[in-house]
Amino acid sequence: MSISKLELQIKTLPENPGIYKFYNSEDIIIYIGKAINLKKRVNSYFNKNHTHFRTKLLVKQIVKVENIVVETEMDALLLENNLIKKFKPKFNVLLKDDKTYPWICIQKKPIPKIFYTRKIEKNKGEYFGPFTNVKSVKFLIKLIKNVYPFLNHELIHLLKKEGEKITVQETEKYLHDIKLMIKGNFKSSIEGFRAEMERLSILTEFEKAQKIKEKLEILYNYQVKSTIVNPRISDVDVFSIFSDDAFSYVNFMQISFGAIISSYTIEIKKNLNESDQEILRVSIVELRQRFNSKSNNIIIPFNLNLGSKIKCLIPKVGDKKKLVDLSLRNAKSFRMERFKQIKILDPERHIDRLLFQMKTDLRLKKIPYHIECFDNSNLQGNDPVAACVVFKNCKPAKKEYRHYNIKTVSGPDDFASMEEVVYRRYNRLIIEKSPLPQLIIVDGGKGQLTSALKSIDRLSLRGQVAVIGIAKRLEEIFYPGDSIPLYLDKKSETLKIIQQLRNEAHRFGIKLHRNKRSKSALSSNLDKINGIGVKTQIKLIKKFKSFNNIKMASKKELTEAVGISKATKLYKQIHLD
Numbered sequence: 312m313s314i315s316k317l318e319l320q321i322k323t324l325p326e327n328p329g330i331y332k333f334y335n336s337e338d339i340i341i342y343i344g345k346a347i348n349l350k351k352r353v354n355s356y357f358n359k360n361h362t363h364f365r366t367k368l369l370v371k372q373i374v375k376v377e378n379i380v381v382e383t384e385m386d387a388l389l390l391e392n393n394l395i396k397k398f399k400p401k402f403n404v405l406l407k408d409d410k411t412y413p414w415i416c417i418q419k420k421p422i423p424k425i426f427y428t429r430k431i432e433k434n435k436g437e438y439f440g441p442f443t444n445v446k447s448v449k450f451l452i453k454l455i456k457n458v459y460p461f462l463n464h465e466l467i468h469l470l471k472k473e474g475e476k477i478t479v480q481e482t483e484k485y486l487h488d489i490k491l492m493i494k495g496n497f498k499s500s501i502e503g504f505r506a507e508m509e510r511l512s513i514l515t516e517f518e519k520a521q522k523i524k525e526k527l528e529i530l531y532n533y534q535v536k537s538t539i540v541n542p543r544i545s546d547v548d549v550f551s552i553f554s555d556d557a558f559s560y561v562n563f564m565q566i567s568f569g570a571i572i573s574s575y576t577i578e579i580k581k582n583l584n585e586s587d588q589e590i591l592r593v594s595i596v597e598l599r600q601r602f603n604s605k606s607n608n609i610i611i612p613f614n615l616n617l618g619s620k621i622k623c624l625i626p627k628v629g630d631k632k633k634l635v636d637l638s639l640r641n642a643k644s645f646r647m648e649r650f651k652q653i654k655i656l657d658p659e660r661h662i663d664r665l666l667f668q669m670k671t672d673l674r675l676k677k678i679p680y681h682i683e684c685f686d687n688s689n690l691q692g693n694d695p696v697a698a699c700v701v702f703k704n705c706k707p708a709k710k711e712y713r714h715y716n717i718k719t720v721s722g723p724d725d726f727a728s729m730e731e732v733v734y735r736r737y738n739r740l741i742i743e744k745s746p747l748p749q750l751i752i753v754d755g756g757k758g759q760l761t762s763a764l765k766s767i768d769r770l771s772l773r774g775q776v777a778v779i780g781i782a783k784r785l786e787e788i789f790y791p792g793d794s795i796p797l798y799l800d801k802k803s804e805t806l807k808i809i810q811q812l813r814n815e816a817h818r819f820g821i822k823l824h825r826n827k828r829s830k831s832a833l834s835s836n837l838d839k840i841n842g843i844g845v846k847t848q849i850k851l852i853k854k855f856k857s858f859n860n861i862k863m864a865s866k867k868e869l870t871e872a873v874g875i876s877k878a879t880k881l882y883k884q885i886h887l888d
Contacts, residue, residue: 385618
């Protein structure tokens, strides 16, 4: 029995931690992964029936496997991240970022100087960062210069402190405190200034003490504004992830003494239906490298194995849970901002995303490019009408809206009216060979849905078109044959589109119903007047619109509309006590 080169490579893989590389027929790396057990992990690609299209495509293209064995899973994770950045395989999650981030630089010699830069130069000074927001960096530098004026860069020599030269020891102490401030720790500066203020107060040097007090107030105010949780929570990285079907959004926050010193969110396109755990693991490694994080403490929403050196905490309550929730809010907010940008810059992509989201939320087999919604309207069974509105690509197609006068139903029977209208609509489309919608929405609960399905079954459309009902009270969504409704999030974009369809159908239907009702009422009142026939009624309806307007009209206005003889009869009879 012959065995292929690929099969031989798979069978002889080690069972150690490491990374694996998949090559295509052109000897190009198409995927890099890591594993605790290389043999088991690689075998899983070839032994499973994959449901995800891109995974099937990946496996189909593999012709060669290579591996690198490492000591631990963490080593594998770091190596995987570095190799992915180097080779950029097309099936891997690629965390792309071409931005350069600001750093704070402190130059000690020849003159102490503080500034921000996006470029790191060797031996130029001590660098802190990188930071995610240049505005916050500028503000922090300004604050430091206000508190420690000797760092003003325009000076050519050290400033004198109230007529006295700042000593080398003082400079060293101040620079140490400033470095702590950059890291979010204001304790040393505050304690130093507080002690100095007390000393000056004892010496009755109140003017100097007042200046120190002003510096303390600046520091207090900044600290209060920046602190979001307990200041004892320090030197911690916080991560969260929010995903939809196509993208994941990972937020990263650096916490120092209860304050956020950096916050950043990345958007990641899914390639192989990766889990949140997989994406978050890759993102943590990349973001910690990118922002030079040395923290050994990480707060995350679920458990991940990141090696023995990193302590992972999954909080359920308290300040640390608040940090995870805040991080998640930032991830969701970033997602909404991206959607708004896409809506403006790339409307087609925005529509595609909405439709795909609807397909997922409503558990549809097809993307609902064409949706139709039905609504009935009557007043105690009088003048019953129905409306059908049409949305294509999430937008109203008003030329395709249709009104229906109920023909086969007498009395207030919404169920029978819905059955009639749905049958008439799709029987006509079938006869005309017009395209059917992918989704039909019925305004109402289980009763209206059941009635609509009777017509769908009569026309043999069951399975070809998805049909759902929406009840107004709790916005429940009902499915055929399912007694338990679906409840969508009140902020869901899918629910908002369904509500828009429902409201539009109601508006369109009620418009016809009101017109019909007003004409009916007007005709009914005019029928009581002797000598006023159908043709005269039509003239009066066109001219005055309502019976009340006719009653308020002068004899001259009536004469202009229907002539002197009929106007006289009409005016006399409608004004009889």
